[in-house]
Amino acid sequence: MDDKQLQIWVEEISLRSFGVPFRHRARFNGRLRTTGGRYFMKSHDIEINPAQLETYGTEEVEKIIKHELCHYHLHLTGRGYRHRDPEFKALLQKVDGSRYCQSLPGQARRKPLPYRFKLVCSDCGMEYLRKRRVDPKRYRCGKCKGVLKLGNL
Numbered sequence: 001m002d003d004k005q006l007q008i009w010v011e012e013i014s015l016r017s018f019g020v021p022f023r024h025r026a027r028f029n030g031r032l033r034t035t036g037g038r039y040f041m042k043s044h045d046i047e048i049n050p051a052q053l054e055t056y057g058t059e060e061v062e063k064i065i066k067h068e069l070c071h072y073h074l075h076l077t078g079r080g081y082r083h084r085d086p087e088f089k090a091l092l093q094k095v096d097g098s099r100y101c102q103s104l105p106g107q108a109r110r111k112p113l114p115y116r117f118k119l120v121c122s123d124c125g126m127e128y129l130r131k132r133r134v135d136p137k138r139y140r141c142g143k144c145k146g147v148l149k150l151g152n153l
């Protein structure tokens with residue numbers, strides 16, 4: 001599914017469940033990590049985490065979209081759009097939206113990254129393990145201030 005199909009989907013859910021059109025943009029954002037979706041108060045756009053679609057399928061993502069549309073419609077009509085507002089809670093229940101837009105239930109905690117790189121001092125041979133690729137020119141050996149080289153583990 002791409003952004004265009006997501007847009008059509010969000011517009012369709014908006015009409016079907018809220019009876020009002022969605023007039024802004026919906027798009028996927030792969031950088032959302034623990035969040036299923038996000039509503040932007042300034043642009044009124046909605047972003048959906050594509051990983052949610054892969055992990056939970058369309059049914060769960062539809063609930064996330066409904067959650068974001070609750071923020072959207074309540075905010076645009078000047079009603080209580082925050083999670084703690086009674087209007088938000090009532091509307092969310094009515095349309096059967098996801099209760100969470102952050103840290104979704106059952107979302108596996110991300111495993112810590114393994115060490116994949118090492119910085120090796122070309123003078124004293126000291127090794128420093130790194131999880132991500134780094135630019136060795138930005139560092140110096142902590143022991144002897146020697147020049148470091150990047151290698152794979």
Ligand SMILES: [Zn+2]
Nearest residue numbers: 067071100101
């Ligand atoms: Zn929310």
Ligand SMILES: [Zn+2]
Nearest residue numbers: 121124141144
């Ligand atoms: Zn060194």
